[in-house]
Amino acid sequence: MVAEIKSHVSLDEKTAKTVEYAIRKALAQETSACFTAVQNAEDDDVRRILLHRIDPKTFAFDLSGNRETSRTATSWWGEWFPGLDNDDLTLRELYSRLPGFSADQVHPMVRLFENPSSPIAFKGAITLERHDLLHCLLGRGLLDQDEAFLLGYTMGTSKTIGKIERWAFKQVLQHYPEPYRIMGLELKAYDLGIEAGNLCDTDAIYDHPLENYYDRSIAEVRLQLGIDKKTLREFYAREQKEIPGTPASLRLPTADPCIN
DSSP states (O other), X not given: OHHHHHHHSOOOHHHHHHHHHHHHHHHHHHHHHHHHHHHHOOSHHHHHHHHHHHOGGGGGBOTTSOBOSOBOSOSOTTTOBOOSOOTTSBHHHHHTTOOOOOGGGSOHHHHHHHOTTSTTOOTTOOOHHHHHHHHHXXXXXXXXXXXXXXXXXXXXXXXXXXXHHHHHHHHHHHHSOTTSOOOTTHHHHHHHHHHHHXXXXXXXXXXXXXXXXXXXXXXXXXXXXXXOHHHHHHHHHHHHHHSTXXXXXXXXXXXXXXXX
16 A cells, blocks of 8 residues: 555655555544444344445345345345346236336436437337346346346347447446446446347347236246346356456356255
């Protein structure tokens, strides 16, 4: 840290070390205060949210330290993820638990490039309802990295996304306003999504009436659309290696719990 401090301001070695000590002391006190808040919180949801903010690696675990395969009983979008072990639920049951935005809450810039009614929308543009239904079917949460994979998957099902359009959409994603901006390593998830979408049996899934399947089991819908869980798990394992340690990667459903 001393070298980094000295690269930003002109300080001698002794002063830089003093600054480093002060920073580490302040961070330690802040972390200690956060853990105290976690311990004193009476509501489990509050405790879990605080803990996740302190240590993102806990996103994949419950408060007892057990790994979770899904978390849908939450109103905080950052925690919500459906996983892939939900075959018996109907699509409606899972979708009803998704804490998503309404269409009028989505930023105009996002609608400009991703709404199918926009004259300059990219290939793969999909309605918000169908987009959210794909979150359920692909087992993805609502973090930026999850969104990147899902956008790539949706576009990939067109089977005709060229290099230029792929590059152009990445530029757009990096210039979206927050909280929609996607950049850095998270764009690797977009590329993986393109690959996975190319393998989906349903071409142009964004044009498919997903809303017609609400009362069918998720297993049936995945089978109908050719969304293969084994293939998804393989891609998610690749994603964990290419984007290691992020909350989205840590909770990816890479292993089938039914297979020993």
